[in-house]
Amino acid sequence: MAESLLEVKDLVKYYPLTQGVLFRKQVGAVKAVDGVSFGLRAGETLGIVGESGCGKSTVARMLVSLERPTAGSITYKGEDISRLSGRALKAVRRNIQMVFQDPYTSLNPRMTVGDIIGEPYEIHPEVAPKGDRRRKVQELLDVVPDLGLYINRYPHQFSGGQRQRIGIARGLALQPEIIVADEPVSALDVSVQAQVVNLLEKLQDEFGLSYVFIAHDLSIVRHISDRVGVMYLGRIVEIGTDAEIYEHPTHPYTQALLSAVPVPDPQARAHRERIILSGDVPSPANPPSGCRFRTRCWKAQERCTTEVPLLAVPEVFTSGPAAHPSACHFAAEKRVVPHMPPQEGGRPVGKDTD
Amino acid sequence: MLLEVRDLHVEFTTRDGVAKAVNGVDYSVEEGETLAVLGESGSGKSVTAQAVMGILDVPPGRIAGGEILFKGRDLLRMKEEERRRIRGAEMAMIFQDALSALNPVLTVGKQLGEMYEVHRGMSRKDARAKAVELMDRVRIPAAKQRVGDYPHQFSGGMRQRIMIAMALALEPSLIIADEPTTALDVTVQAQVMDLLAELQRELNMGLILITHDLGVVADVADKIAVMYAGRIVEAAPVHEIYKAPAHPYTRGLLDSIPRLDQKGQELYAIKGLPPNLLRIPPGCAFNPRCPMAQELCRSDVPPLYPVTESPVARASACHFWKECLHG
Ligand SMILES: Nc1ncnc2c1ncn2[C@@H]1O[C@H](COP(=O)(O)OP(=O)(O)OP(=O)(O)O)[C@@H](O)[C@H]1O
Ligand SMILES: Nc1ncnc2c1ncn2[C@@H]1O[C@H](COP(=O)(O)OP(=O)(O)OP(=O)(O)O)[C@@H](O)[C@H]1O
Ligand code: SF4
Ligand code: SF4
Ligand SMILES: [Mg+2]
Numbered sequence: 001m002a003e004s005l006l007e008v009k010d011l012v013k014y015y016p017l018t019q020g021v022l023f024r025k026q027v028g029a030v031k032a033v034d035g036v037s038f039g040l041r042a043g044e045t046l047g048i049v050g051e052s053g054c055g056k057s058t059v060a061r062m063l064v065s066l067e068r069p070t071a072g073s074i075t076y077k078g079e080d081i082s083r084l085s086g087r088a089l090k091a092v093r094r095n096i097q098m099v100f101q102d103p104y105t106s107l108n109p110r111m112t113v114g115d116i117i118g119e120p121y122e123i124h125p126e127v128a129p130k131g132d133r134r135r136k137v138q139e140l141l142d143v144v145p146d147l148g149l150y151i152n153r154y155p156h157q158f159s160g161g162q163r164q165r166i167g168i169a170r171g172l173a174l175q176p177e178i179i180v181a182d183e184p185v186s187a188l189d190v191s192v193q194a195q196v197v198n199l200l201e202k203l204q205d206e207f208g209l210s211y212v213f214i215a216h217d218l219s220i221v222r223h224i225s226d227r228v229g230v231m232y233l234g235r236i237v238e239i240g241t242d243a244e245i246y247e248h249p250t251h252p253y254t255q256a257l258l259s260a261v262p263v264p265d266p267q268a269r270a271h272r273e274r275i276i277l278s279g280d281v282p283s284p285a286n287p288p289s290g291c292r293f294r295t296r297c298w299k300a301q302e303r304c305t306t307e308v309p310l311l312a313v314p315e316v317f318t319s320g321p322a323a324h325p326s327a328c329h330f331a332a333e334k335r336v337v338p339h340m341p342p343q344e345g346g347r348p349v350g351k352d353t354d
Numbered sequence: 355m356l357l358e359v360r361d362l363h364v365e366f367t368t369r370d371g372v373a374k375a376v377n378g379v380d381y382s383v384e385e386g387e388t389l390a391v392l393g394e395s396g397s398g399k400s401v402t403a404q405a406v407m408g409i410l411d412v413p414p415g416r417i418a419g420g421e422i423l424f425k426g427r428d429l430l431r432m433k434e435e436e437r438r439r440i441r442g443a444e445m446a447m448i449f450q451d452a453l454s455a456l457n458p459v460l461t462v463g464k465q466l467g468e469m470y471e472v473h474r475g476m477s478r479k480d481a482r483a484k485a486v487e488l489m490d491r492v493r494i495p496a497a498k499q500r501v502g503d504y505p506h507q508f509s510g511g512m513r514q515r516i517m518i519a520m521a522l523a524l525e526p527s528l529i530i531a532d533e534p535t536t537a538l539d540v541t542v543q544a545q546v547m548d549l550l551a552e553l554q555r556e557l558n559m560g561l562i563l564i565t566h567d568l569g570v571v572a573d574v575a576d577k578i579a580v581m582y583a584g585r586i587v588e589a590a591p592v593h594e595i596y597k598a599p600a601h602p603y604t605r606g607l608l609d610s611i612p613r614l615d616q617k618g619q620e621l622y623a624i625k626g627l628p629p630n631l632l633r634i635p636p637g638c639a640f641n642p643r644c645p646m647a648q649e650l651c652r653s654d655v656p657p658l659y660p661v662t663e664s665p666v667a668r669a670s671a672c673h674f675w676k677e678c679l680h681g
């Protein structure tokens with residue numbers, strides 16, 4: 001992992017839970033992120049998946065220095081950036097930009113598209129001197145299809161997909177190296193989602209960007225990612241290449257998550273096994289002892305209550321695609337995504353009725 | 355036929371003009387059958403459902419034409435009193451957001467029990483016992499202890515199960531579920547969808563499932579109606595549609611989905627954007643985005659053609675459905 005552009009180690013974020021109005025007393029903490037480590041290499045896309053509340057956005061906010069970790073480090077080009085301030089922080093922020101989930105609320109309704117995209121230059125005038133800004137903005141808009149003509153329009157005059165593209169253009173303004181995209185397509189319809197994903201991939205090739213791509217849609221994540229990390233209750237439970245995670249998952253939670261994804265193709269559906277988990281995700285203020293997944297895990301045993309499983313390559317796997325980090329005492333392979341022969345256009349093209 | 359919607363038109367008067375949200379919808383569902391209504395945001399799925407349930411926002415909404423036959427009788431010609439009786443007892447709706455659909459100041463036991471008190475004239479005590487039974491049925495753990503809890507004390511998945519319980523209370527013959535699992539996590543989504551499908555089979559109800567998730571559809575539906583700009587553009591049994599769509603919009607939708615089981619190159623994307631309902635293009639509403647569009651498409655509105663080559667009933671609102679079907 002020496003060649004990592006960004007290296008995250010034992011990242012922790014606790015939010016204090018307080019009680020009382022006059023004397024606010026801390027009565028506990030929401031353990032939003034509780035020991036997350038991963039590396040991001042230059043030019044790669046790391047996908048992060050997991051259910052609502054598992055801490056994905058909190059990780060994202062720490063990566064772009066919108067929040068300070070409670071503990072742990074974020075190393076960028078050999079320097080821990082998690083404790084920086086002042087000018088050093090500003091310089092780093094330029095290189096790590098965020099694209100947000102909600103194209104409606106993340107754009108200022110009273111600014112024109114040109115102003116929104118040019119706003120980062122106000123904070124970082126060194127990137128584009130004043131006289132040069134309009135041209136820079138126009139260039140960015142030209143990168144993003146069908147926005148180029150609308151530099152003087154307001155966000156509400158655009159559709160959700162177009163607004164998301166404005167957000168992406170703004171993220172590119174400072175020519176960052178890393179883009180952290182927090183659910184950039186979750187609010188969009190499938191047909192528009194495809195347009196935005198294609199744009200992200202094209203820009204990555206063009207500018208050599210690295211992405212951290214956060215989503216709860218496992219299919220989209222597989223499509224765009226080189227490697228994928230699966231989160232549960234503030235921790236990464238399994239991480240590996242897309243083939244390792246999707247075709248050779250060894251953690252029970254990953255297996256359940258994959259099996260729960262509705263598969264559109266009825267033929268593929270017939271070949272898969274579904275794992276229906278019982279119960280709900282526990283509260284991050286009071287996570288289960290030992291393995292956090294044990295309250296919903298069908299394989300849980302005594303040891304899972306007392307001993308925290310570490311994220312490491314399980315000893316039982318010495319080589320092959322199953323040998324990737326998985327935080328389970330009883331890691332075992334289980335194929336849940338049915339393997340279908342590749343088909344043109346991603347859709348079965350048979351014409352006969354059976 | 356349990357429910358048959360014929361040529362339904364709904365309009366909204368807005369500041370900028372009249373928005374034609376529903377422009378001649380036809381669909382039907384039988385007892386024990388699941389119809390999935392699929393389409394992009396704003397295509398008119400919810401508005402059609404609201405018209406069927408009789409809960410449309412009037413004004414600004416207005417039913418501009420059509421019939422809604424429930425067990426052979428036109429709901430649009432009934433007195434409000436009779437519709438109210440049918441609503442709840444014979445047809446019920448499950449909404450996307452359970453928290454806003456449940457009353458926050460009443461316990462769930464009270465809300466479930468009320469169905470029996472009001473519609474069945476049960477005593478409060480009996481109604482409460484029924485409420486516990488219902489909660490058991492939708493698998494709320496420790497139902498007896500939790501019947502006195504308020505909606506916010508339950509998790510999202512449990513609240514959605516309580517919504518299902520409420521809709522099922524009077525064993526209606528038709529359920530409309532409007533994006534019942536969109537707000538839930540994937541693993542909880544699977545739990546809830548399974549439960550709904552199981553209860554539907556058990557009670558032999560007709561189910562209209564509104565969604566924009568093609569995956570959810572494939573898991574439970576018998577047939578699909580695809581909506582675009584306020585119309586049904588394709589209707590067919592699930593398997594047929596996946597095998598060979600007979601409308602270019604359906605084809606585009608299917609091709610846009612990234613697949614879990616393979617890593618493709620570039621995703622197929624339908625170009626352009628859904629139409630503005632204030633200015634629906636003349637001819638086929640899909641023509642500005644359609645890769646197969648011809649001159650005819652820009653002038654003539656395609657009727658819902660029967661797909662005559664199919665051994666099972668299916669229909670497509672495309673002048674060139676034959677060419678589309680054959681890829
Ligand atoms: N500022 C905050 N104060 C207190 N708790 C917080 C704060 N921000 C997040 N949390 C809690 O931390 C946990 C993780 O939240 P986070 O937003 O990172 O989850 P997520 O994985 O992004 O979920 P989603 O998929 O719903 O966006 C949640 O339980 C959340 O309620
Ligand atoms: N009360 C209302 N007043 C004005 N316009 C409305 C009203 N309700 C719905 N509409 C319009 O009718 C159209 C169809 O809306 P509808 O809610 O049926 O879409 P939908 O297919 O359910 O979309 P989604 O997937 O986003 O739920 C939309 O353009 C919407 O803006
Ligand atoms: S450590 Fe135990 S509880 Fe956790 S995932 Fe593995 S088997 Fe399940
Ligand atoms: S009628 Fe014409 S424009 Fe409409 S879907 Fe068919 S080919 Fe395309
Ligand atoms: Mg989030």
Ligand SMILES: [Mg+2]
Nearest residue numbers: 399400401532
């Ligand atoms: Mg809707």
